[in-house]
Amino acid sequence: MINPRVSLLKKSTTLKITALTKKLLKEGKDVVNFAAGEPDFDTPEFIKTAAKEAIDRGFTKYTPSTGIQELKEAVAAKLQEENNLIYSKDNIIITTGAKYALFVALFGLLDFGDEVIIPSPYWVSYPEMVKLIGANTVFLPTLQTDNFKINPKELEKVITAKTKILILNYPNNPTGVTYSKQELFHIYEVVKDKGIFVVSDEIYEVLTYDNKKHVSFASLGGAKDFTITVNGFSKTFSMTGWRMGYLAAPSDIINEISKIIDHTTSCACSISQQAALAALRDKNWKDNVRAKFQERRDLLLSGLSGCDKLRALKPEGTFYMFCDVSRTGLSSFDFSTKLLERELVSCIPADAFGKEGFVRLSFSTDTQQISKGVKRIKRFINNG
Ligand SMILES: Cc1ncc(COP(=O)(O)O)c(C=O)c1O
Numbered sequence: 393m394i395n396p397r398v399s400l401l402k403k404s405t406t407l408k409i410t411a412l413t414k415k416l417l418k419e420g421k422d423v424v425n426f427a428a429g430e431p432d433f434d435t436p437e438f439i440k441t442a443a444k445e446a447i448d449r450g451f452t453k454y455t456p457s458t459g460i461q462e463l464k465e466a467v468a469a470k471l472q473e474e475n476n477l478i479y480s481k482d483n484i485i486i487t488t489g490a491k492y493a494l495f496v497a498l499f500g501l502l503d504f505g506d507e508v509i510i511p512s513p514y515w516v517s518y519p520e521m522v523k524l525i526g527a528n529t530v531f532l533p534t535l536q537t538d539n540f541k542i543n544p545k546e547l548e549k550v551i552t553a554k555t556k557i558l559i560l561n562y563p564n565n566p567t568g569v570t571y572s573k574q575e576l577f578h579i580y581e582v583v584k585d586k587g588i589f590v591v592s593d594e595i596y597e598v599l600t601y602d603n604k605k606h607v608s609f610a611s612l613g614g615a616k617d618f619t620i621t622v623n624g625f626s627k628t629f630s631m632t633g634w635r636m637g638y639l640a641a642p643s644d645i646i647n648e649i650s651k652i653i654d655h656t657t658s659c660a661c662s663i664s665q666q667a668a669l670a671a672l673r674d675k676n677w678k679d680n681v682r683a684k685f686q687e688r689r690d691l692l693l694s695g696l697s698g699c700d701k702l703r704a705l706k707p708e709g710t711f712y713m714f715c716d717v718s719r720t721g722l723s724s725f726d727f728s729t730k731l732l733e734r735e736l737v738s739c740i741p742a743d744a745f746g747k748e749g750f751v752r753l754s755f756s757t758d759t760q761q762i763s764k765g766v767k768r769i770k771r772f773i774n775n776g
Pocket residue numbers: 429488489490491492515561565593595624625626632635636637
């Protein structure tokens with residue numbers, strides 16, 4: 393029979409709604425897609441070219457399990473230049489997407505019964521991964537009145553002798569909030585002497601708006617010794633299908649985790665690794681993509697600003713807008729399904745992220761679609 397921990401896993405709501413939206417679009421329905429979890433534009437040409445060249449020169453075999461040396465060196469250089477983190481290639485593992493980096497980080501550290509603190513609202517896969525591994529999730533609710541940021545005093549209260557990991561994710565999916573250096577430092581002060589690991593998922597770092605600078609948790613004080621930083625290429629370079637991610641950690645942890653890679657995926661895709669190498673060499677794409685998403689965020693925010701029954705939280709990063717729909721009297725799920733049925737606008741009900749009364753709107757679609765979607769949402773709300 394099936395492993396009971398697998399039976400307990402939930403299907404991903406976000407993937408389900410994304411699949412339904414794609415199906416409706418394929419059928420020719422005029423759906424406004426505010427459900428997407430990936431950038432709407434194509435992978436840049438210079439990245440595709442690098443992959444085609446890799447195929448043509450036969451770079452199509454297994455690579456070392458932790459990734460090719462040039463890419464690990466390029467990741468280490470990027471972390472030094474952009475994140476103020478000094479690592480060598482021996483601190484890096486290239487993985488099959490950031491999702492697998494997260495999974496091997498958790499699997500590598502956790503034993504049965506260990507506790508993992510997950511601030512909520514949370515990205516859907518964290519609790520499911522913890523469940524699969526046989527550890528226990530301890531949710532740390534963040535409050536609307538704190539702008540959905542971790543309250544260090546509340547964090548302190550949920551740490552027990554069994555706490556093994558704190559998962560951080562900023563800019564945050566689904567809330568769009570991020571943390572300043574000072575805010576991160578308050579978290580660091582709470583965890584630093586507790587023998588806890590921090591798994592810091594910074595996959596949306598490039599999408600940090602209003603000239604704010606992304607700060608890596610591992611760059612604070614001695615945090616590097618107990619932090620695994622996870623990042624990837626999916627969101628920044630519109631490479632979701634290439635499955636390219638990485639983690640950076642102390643070398644003893646890398647040595648252990650690399651054994652999991654050896655015996656599961658063997659290595660990340662060789663062609664995608666060459667594509668990722670080209671992505672890291674680029675200097676312009678990130679600024680362009682950030683500017684584009686900021687423009688879209690501003691359009692969506694101003695469009696929804698007069699809407700009394702839907703209150704949007706201004707995203708500081710990511711391409712997600714977290715919206716309070718509780719004043720409509722509908723549950724998150726009813727709001728999303730009725731909006732899709734009546735107005736052909738798809739979004740994700742935030743009960744999937746552990747927060748009833750909210751929905752997540754993704755502004756990963758062009759400005760025309762955003763304007764159309766805003767009109768439809770307002771009509772939906774006004775028609776009660
Ligand atoms: C917070 C967060 N972390 C990790 C991932 C996984 O990204 P990847 O495509 O690199 O596996 C996602 C993707 O939706 C995400 O939203």
